[in-house]
Amino acid sequence: MLRPIEYKLRRLARGERPRLLDLFSGCGGLTLGFHRAGCDVIGGVEFDEHAARSHALNFHRDVAPDLFEVHASPKDITAIGAHELLHSFGVKKPEHEVDILVGGPPCPAFTRVGRAKLREVHEHPEAFRHDPRAKLYLPYLEYVRRLQPVALLMENVPDILNFGGHNLAEEVCEVLEGLGYHCTYTLINSANYGVPQMRERFILVGVHERVGGTYAFPLPERRVEFPPGYQGTRDVALKHIVTDDLFAAKTRFVPTPVASRIRRPPVTVREALADLPPITGHLEGKLRRGARRFDEAVTYQSGVEPSEYARLMRTWPSFESDGYIWDHTIRSLSDRDYRLFRAMECGDDYPKAYSLAERLFEKRLVQETRSGRSALPGTDEYDELRKAYVPPYDPGKFPNKWRKMEPDMPARTLMAHLGKDSYSHIHYDSEQARVLSVREAARLQSFPDGFKFSGTMNPAFRQIGNAVPPLMAYALAVPLLTLVEGRSHSGVAASQRTEPSSVVAV
Template sequence: MPIQPVLRKPQSSKTYNKLGVPDANLPPSHGKTRTPHALNHEEKLIRSKLQRIRLGGEIRYVDMFAGCGGISLGFLTAGFTPVASVEMDPWAARSHGANFGARSAGGDRVAHHVPRDAVTETADTIFADLGLQGATDNQIDVLVGGPPCQAFARVGRAKLREQARLREEVTADQAFLVDGRVSLWERYVAFIRATKPVALLMENVPDILNHGGTNVAELVSKSLADEGYDVAYTLLNSVWYGVPQMRERMILVGFHRSSGISPRFPVPTHHLVLPSGYTSSKNAARRVLKAEGSEHHRWIPDPAPDSPVATSASEALADLPSLYAEEMLRTGAIRRGAKDPSEPVEYTAREPTTAYSRLMREWEGFATRSTTGHVFRYLPRDYKIFAEIQPGWEYPQVHAYVEQKIATWLAARKGRGLPTSTRNPDVSAFIKSWRIPYDPGKFPNKWWKLRADAPVRTLMAHLGKDSYSHIHFDSEQARTITVREAARLQSFPDGFVFKGSMNPAFKQIGNAVPPLFAYAIARGIRECLGAPETPDMRVALFDLKPSQVKTTEGTK
């Protein structure tokens, strides 16, 4: 049966200028000390928004640092209505506009497709640009977003240090501490202050819990508490929610104190014993929290062992056409140059062959009979290597295999009395056609071949530069993953459009929050807000019981 998430059709650009009569059932405020007039206005505003939501009105949201729209898609599918997005990258902003502009409050406008800088934009300027009338603090009910995380992430810190050393800065080792992106969370708080949402969501990398020795998540939480919000944060892995990818993230959820709602998180629905590399985040968090303490952190139970098993790579990529790289190279079907991801391709089966591929093909509002973006990188030296290495191999194993292959070839050549000097053209050509130059000690994770029977590792924005981190598990295809395969592994449906050529599309996907993960969080927020009950698409998709899609406050 088709997957039918809840979607609302775009409604007229009406605003809610008059405060509704406060619902007698709503609890009193416990906000911070403010002037009586401001506190009274804020309480009435929040109560008015809640009353409208509980009567079935739109739940309007703005997505800050939106990227191409992973969080936006999760919330849209859970029955929320997009109002605006803030995204600086031009290609990502165009992708967001292409997918959500026509679905936004007030209809499609050019303003939905333009890049915006969160540092210079304000809620007032954005709403005015969209032609929305009325008070700024009465336009939205939820603010979501993930401030850029490169400076918080370990790989991002290394890049910042490298760039600083090239500039011969004396503070190179601490470059990540002064990166301007770290303070963008303050712009997020400024938007909270201006728009007064009932609920909020912030997403970031786990290392935000230990940024230069500081738990930034706790700082953000305290700042939001000062704005009148009850907040909590935790670490969640997207693989626990049906996404075929191990992706650990800090998730912070909050509600205005006037609502009387306590933050809650989605309970994991899928089981997977995480590799050691994905448990280190929690171990590091435990050390930080033990040393510093935390008022706002919560622990969420691990998935129950009897939960459905995690979605595998082969389930995720089912029905997409096979692309045989070595054959395409021989026939000239692939060559150097920009790849056009917009060319449509047909599925290999008329009907979806896995539950996950059904979701990808029939996601409500994004259903499609064909897809796009099925293009991969031109890597003529490497296709033959991809064909010979084993699933699960990392770069050191690949490097050792290739060096052994070269040594074996040279030994056989020597045994036949042929020259083995690299000055010999045949020897030089053979070595050049196989040798991979990167230091295995410095780049242990540079290459990785997917396993068909397991979820994949975290997709990163670096996909926009190379895709060695995700080599297709099928040795006959012998290639890195395509744009569409990367999108599926992030849980973007096949009808979702990525603007730009291959590299910008890969970057957008790697930077995104998996929509299916965002959907689980959005469902939890919707439940907390007391919105009218709607079917949860995960129940039919993963054959879950309604009791399995629930939320928890977690434990301290």
């Protein structure tokens, strides 16, 4: 009987499409990128109920209702084993099924577990079930051990390289090498790969030794000038990585790919959003507070020629737009905020917004005095008027809380707290004086317009902010699939590829 790895390699050599399992899948950013590159999607593991349902809505929409609900249900990776999971998907031989394993364990998992605990995963696979510190990325390693994928990819924040002075990536690589994988990792930024957002991420790739060859991270496709803060974050993350010392410990880190001849500029916020219709109802008192459901359709803005990027978002294979947008929905804020959004300059952060608010307040006080309605400091009238003009947050403590996006640059990193407030991404159009809509946030993450999000506005924002940009995932997937399949993605081989399927025959 063939070993699982040999069985999978022979199946891939016959031209069958690689089969993907996504752990900590969220709504499916990594899944979507690998799907576009040529993978069939077995399923995902996701604890958040709305994200799990979104993953099913997009990748298992055509399966039988009972099986759909299996895919759509939230799953706790610390409570469901690899074989149990695949059996629930209808897979008869789990050890033969997964070719590519991907996932981004949530960053709060980074505790100082240490080499001894990680080795324990290999020697005592059930240990993670009894250690509350290790419920997130250690099960990922256990899934690798149980499913023996041909290759794997792990995504996370750069701080994994310097978590309290501890490089967790090297220890993960050490365990994976003990399982037969050649590992390499680096830091890449999504804006270099056509995403209209500057998002710095740690990427680790492992390829089984039976595959042969070495994975090479893709060269940048766009030339981006990053703000100083991004380089500072990178420097802190790389502080304990030494690559030029003969006596230093072995490292699997490789320098971030550089393409010196790339002249193509980054995709900008304007390119990503300009064809979406303006939103002004909030300025007319037409936007009520409460849950925002995706039950109102709008069309694209007439008279605006979509950019190359916008056309891609409209025509992404298997996720094409039907001409309508159902989630172009924004958060309801205060008149104070709308006034400031209109007056802010693009690129302004919270300290500048706060200073602007103080000036507008002082101007209003002068107007009140001239009209005979003087509001004196210490009175209720003064306090109420100030509250109507000046936000309450300390500008010294919250410098990044607000930011008005620059239209001719990629956006700054979208965060998960978009589900709570969206002030970090104020729309560049002063006439609209608002924060991002759900669909605009999805565009900045490179989710196509045909991709659906489960739940209401807040859960959708959270899913988008937590996701891996699909275009970045696609850029990473193409060289990995080329390596494991042993053939090119272009020419005759590509023309013979079958269309992606959302469920694998078993």
